Amino acid sequence: MKVAFCTQDMQHVDAHFGWAKNIAVYRVDRQGHAFLETFQFGGSMFEDGNEDKLLPKLEALADVAIVYLSAIGASAAARVVAKRIHPVKVEASETIPALLDRLVETLNGKPPPWLRKAMGETPEFHFDEEE
Numbered sequence: 001m002k003v004a005f006c007t008q009d010m011q012h013v014d015a016h017f018g019w020a021k022n023i024a025v026y027r028v029d030r031q032g033h034a035f036l037e038t039f040q041f042g043g044s045m046f047e048d049g050n051e052d053k054l055l056p057k058l059e060a061l062a063d064v065a066i067v068y069l070s071a072i073g074a075s076a077a078a079r080v081v082a083k084r085i086h087p088v089k090v091e092a093s094e095t096i097p098a099l100l101d102r103l104v105e106t107l108n109g110k111p112p113p114w115l116r117k118a119m120g121e122t123p124e125f126h127f128d129e130e131e
Helices: 051-060 074-082 096-108 113-118
Strands: 002-007 022-029 032-040 066-069 086-089
Touching: 002 096, 022 096, 032 051, 032 096, 051 074, 066 096, 074 086, 086 113
Parallel strands: 002 066, 066 086
Antiparallel strands: 002 022, 022 032
């Protein structure tokens, strides 16, 4: 699956979704992770209420399953989720390599249902039989 990180410095998840200068994209699976590409954004990113600034970011994330960010507005979050992308808010001090390693570790353990779905796997459900 593809995972994206909103970043200003390319090392940390230190960017608000709408204000991110860069979105770094990685391929992540149970075997590990690899850098794929960086999308760079400019223009009037800091203009609150300017929903047009989100369009290029949403287009860039078209085939991404998860986006890590330090913050996201309510309307942007709704638009991200509508694209079937799972936003994950983390502290701005989190490094991209540490998050990638933790994600691979989680994939190899017992990933939660939302993560199995993001990976394209069908979550298994077990119901207890009534007596």
